Amino acid sequence: MDTTELQTKLASLNHLTPSQHEWLQRLLFQLAFNDSTQIHATGAEGSGKSTLAMAVAELFSGQYNVAMLNPPADDVKAQQQLMQQWFGNVWQADMPLAAQIGVQSSSLPLLLIIDDAERFSATLLQQVAALPCVLFCFSANKVADEGLVLTLGQITTADAEYLLQQENLNSIEIAQRLASADGNLHKLMHAPLDMEAADSTDSKPQRFRVSAKQSVAAVAGLLIIAMLAFMLWPQPQKKAVRIPVSKPVETLVQQAELPVVADIKAAEAESVAQIMQPTSEELMATDTVEPDSVSPDHNATDIAETEIAEDIQISTPAAYPELVTEPEPVADYLFDEQQLLLIDKQQVALQLAVLSSDAALQRFKLAYPQLQTLTYQRSWQGKMQLVLLLAPFSDAAAAKAERDKLPEALRATGPFVKTIQSIQAEVKAQQRSRQNAGTE
Structure with missing residues (x-):
């Protein structure tokens, strides 16, 4: 069109x-x-x-x-x-x-x-x-x-400022109205409190003072009763307790080893937790959410688990020679997937668009011939999609700087930064899906 x-x-x-x-x-x-x-x-x-x-x-x-x-x-x-x-x-x-x-x-x-x-x-x-x-x-x-x-996205501060510009509110008041609206434009356009609600609050301090005095008296009475009960309550007689002189050597050794084992397990759990946590660079690179095309199957935790599983699979044959398996066949990719898999996963890309067909891809390239894009295929809700990228970039700042240079019409669609690690996970998932479909 x-x-x-x-x-x-x-x-x-x-x-x-x-x-x-x-x-x-x-x-x-x-x-x-x-x-x-x-x-x-x-x-x-x-x-x-x-x-x-x-x-x-x-x-x-x-x-x-x-x-x-x-x-x-x-x-x-x-x-x-x-x-x-x-x-x-x-x-x-x-x-x-x-x-x-x-x-x-x-x-x-x-x-x-x-x-x-x-x-x-x-x-x-x-x-x-x-x-x-x-x-x-x-x-x-x-x-x-x-x-x-x-x-449709959430109401932004810019939306609130535009809609409430006739009310001469300061930034704090606008922020309060925006928070109380909770994403509802109708609530945003009306005052959060009416006059009747405001008048009803005038009688609250007096009621509060009365209830506070009653509460203090009740607490004081309870304290007095508790002190009397403590003083008058009969004290139990102390019984003799036998303290062993020594313990068997084996028991002492076992008790000495327990903290060491616990420390080792705690250290292992901490190291795994550190691996599972996304780095600050990844969090920075994914600060914009893709509104229509991000697959929920590849979040940060899933990607981390995939990388851990791959690391374990690589290191296992060296430690256990009997578990060595045949290398996987080379994948027959249709677009630029092989090139994307060779990029350092710590780098980032700039996602430009998600298209539905080869014809749409050709129209995009004709409209923006100056852009050297990379394309990969993925499956979303049972349908094939073509994802267009500019890559690679060393960090999110470099990708955002390139985004500011894009044509205005393309920039208005909301290109966003995406990690190479998550892209590679989507590419591998699509290849596994194709291989499973071929074996069936």
Whole structure:
């Protein structure tokens, strides 16, 4: 999809928050390189889904014939609204919706936006998913298995400053409002306390003072009772206790060895814990979360466990010659996986995009021929993805400096720093999956 005109129009939408602008930038980037006709925008209550749904309608109105469904509406009313909004015609109850739309003519391609999609029936969602249109579903959770998923992010401080600029609040007050809103734009726009709640607090200090006096008196009474009970309670008679003069030598040796064994085990546990903890450089390199494509199967702990297992596997044959195994066959990689595996795992990369097909990859390279990217393949939720990188960089600072030099349209999509170690783990996992599939 050519998004040049849409990018220009997006810049004129001044009523959106900074994070909403960023989300729409990510959307246009994905549509420019991926052939997606179903887009799912997911976010919690109050995250701004309805605002973005209206913004999408406004943004695409010049290039598409746009229709929009809002609850409450049952299946019949929804189909009536579609025929009216798209073609200005009356829906016919005795004819399937797809057949009615198939005989209509439109000078522009069709686009449908459904707000609060989870409140519509599954039957209706299946019907509209089969229509010849671009479909946007805004919901709290993904309502279908197909399509592109773009998650709405949390409200930022910049969003709060933009929305509350008319209230003349200082930075501390804005931060308090943002914290109390807990990601809900509706709560952010209203004061956290009303006048009735404020007035009700005036009588609290007096009640507190009364209860405090009563508490002090009760505690004092309990202390007096406890002292009297201690003084009057009969003391138990002491019994003779036999103290052995000496112990067998074997027992002493065993007791002397126990702390040594415990110390060794503690040291081993501490060394393993140190290995399992990510380094500060890795934490710095992964300070940005990938919103739509990071696989939960490869977190920092999993990667550390993988590296420990590999180290043990390498060192075992030297100590135990009978456990030597045949070397693994050379992997037949499709893209730049072999080159990525040769890079030092302590270095980092800059992830630019996640694409869904070879055609999308070719369009990206035509759009940015000056970038010397590396590509590897991975599996995410049962679907193949192509991940584009700039690599390697010595540290996160060098990668972020290169990110600042990228074209503005690409920089707006949110490229982020990723460790070579995690990339290699994804490459190896994909290769193991292919080998297992081949043996079955």
